[in-house]
Amino acid sequence: MSITARLLNIYGRLLDHYGPQGWWPAETPFEMIVGAILTQAVSWANVERALSNLKAEGILNPEGLRRVSEERLAELIRPAAYYNVKARKLKAFAEFLYRRYDGDLQRLLSLEPLPLRQELLSIYGIGPETADSIILYAAGKPIFVVDAYTCRIVRRLELSVGSDYRAAQALFMDNLPHDITLFQEYHALLVRLGKENCRREPHCADCPLAVLCPTTQFDAGGGMGYNIHKDH
DNA sequence: ACCCAGGTGGCCC
DNA sequence: GGGCCACATGGG
Numbered sequence A: 001m002s003i004t005a006r007l008l009n010i011y012g013r014l015l016d017h018y019g020p021q022g023w024w025p026a027e028t029p030f031e032m033i034v035g036a037i038l039t040q041a042v043s044w045a046n047v048e049r050a051l052s053n054l055k056a057e058g059i060l061n062p063e064g065l066r067r068v069s070e071e072r073l074a075e076l077i078r079p080a081a082y083y084n085v086k087a088r089k090l091k092a093f094a095e096f097l098y099r100r101y102d103g104d105l106q107r108l109l110s111l112e113p114l115p116l117r118q119e120l121l122s123i124y125g126i127g128p129e130t131a132d133s134i135i136l137y138a139a140g141k142p143i144f145v146v147d148a149y150t151c152r153i154v155r156r157l158e159l160s161v162g163s164d165y166r167a168a169q170a171l172f173m174d175n176l177p178h179d180i181t182l183f184q185e186y187h188a189l190l191v192r193l194g195k196e197n198c199r200r201e202p203h204c205a206d207c208p209l210a211v212l213c214p215t216t217q218f219d220a221g222g223g224m225g226y227n228i229h230k231d232h
Numbered sequence B: 001a002c003c004c005a006g007g008t009g010g011c012c013c
Numbered sequence C: 001g002g003g004c005c006a007c008a009t010g011g012g
Helices: A003-018 A029-038 A044-057 A062-067 A070-076 A083-101 A105-109 A113-121 A128-138 A148-156 A165-175 A180-197
Strands: none
Touching: A003 A165, A003 A180, A029 A044, A029 A083, A029 A105, A029 A128, A044 A070, A062 A083, A070 A083, A083 A105, A105 A113, A113 A128, A128 A165, A128 A180, A148 A165, A148 A180
């Protein structure tokens, strides 16, 4: 079975099991970007409170973020954790947007994927995953987003030699059609899989990928099934 | 009282 | 260029 067929097989199983996820949950590209920064290493439920606070304050837009003080911003996003560094990150993005694009988000997002990625990575607080998320979900351009779940799944299913960010991204992008909806749904489904299965007991009782895990029979611990997300 | 969330930047070697 | 660490709230 080719890599492409395996990746599509996995996608089909996840889609059948969970259904379309409809990511990213945001009303505007700007809200998507703010949410992407706020959700770094934090559960989405916490991010929603912070976003709600920003909306209520009327500053969930480039001009609002530019004008609010970093201290006030930190208070508003407190539920999203790491609020001091994240306030700095949000201010850094807003300042970047005005300094380089006159506050025009669409102009930034209209860059080609690679130049856009370079621009985003130059901003304080935007690393590979956040940059790729913005490209895929805010700019709507085909780049594959990799997160911790994705790396673990690639590793557990032995889908490629390496399982770091670059290897995982290359795996999907070199072996799948560059289709926006496919990439958007695939990443969302991998996250959904991770959320549902990562630490629940019993491991993988209903994991839609259990049958694909090559090392199931070697799993020590007495036959409670196998969790592809659990590292040894 | 733990453990961990849809990471990133700063150090250190 | 990889391996730690700080950052910090809320839910299980």
